[in-house]
Amino acid sequence: MNERWKQKDRPPSLEARFEFEDFERLRMFLDDIADHADNLQHHPNITFSRRHVSIVIYPQSESIGDIDLKLAKKIDDSYNRIQNQ
Numbered sequence: 001m002n003e004r005w006k007q008k009d010r011p012p013s014l015e016a017r018f019e020f021e022d023f024e025r026l027r028m029f030l031d032d033i034a035d036h037a038d039n040l041q042h043h044p045n046i047t048f049s050r051r052h053v054s055i056v057i058y059p060q061s062e063s064i065g066d067i068d069l070k071l072a073k074k075i076d077d078s079y080n081r082i083q084n085q
Contacts, residue, residue, distance in 0.1 A: 001069055002076045012064055014057040014072050018079050023050055025082050032078035040074075042067050 005016045020026040026048060033055070037043040045056040055075065057068050 001072045004076075005072050007064060012059050012062065014064060014068055016055050016072070016075070018053045018055070020051050020053070020083075025085070026051070026053060028082050029053060029078060032082070033075055036071060036074040036078070040067060040071055042071050044071065044075075 001014075002016070004018070005014050007014055018029065020029070030046070030048065030053065033044070033046065033053075042057075042060065045058070047054045057071055059065055059068050
């Protein structure tokens with residue numbers, strides 16, 4: 001998991017912000033997140049504007065677990081791939 005992710009304790013969550021040069025890449029990123037979330041059946045809270053996306057992953061249990069970390073890793077991988085296109 002990338003260092004951009006911050007772990008919060010109350011309520012437990014993982015939070016990150018992703019910056020983009022253009023809206024096209026941002027939209028591709030949102031599509032990827034939706035696919036990952038559907039595949040894992042674990043959907044984060046997402047807010048976005050023209051140049052950034054903020055994501056909060058709340059655990060399905062009382063603490064951060066493997067599925068939360070897996071989703072964060074998949075989101076990081078998508079971001080890196082899209083930024084390097």
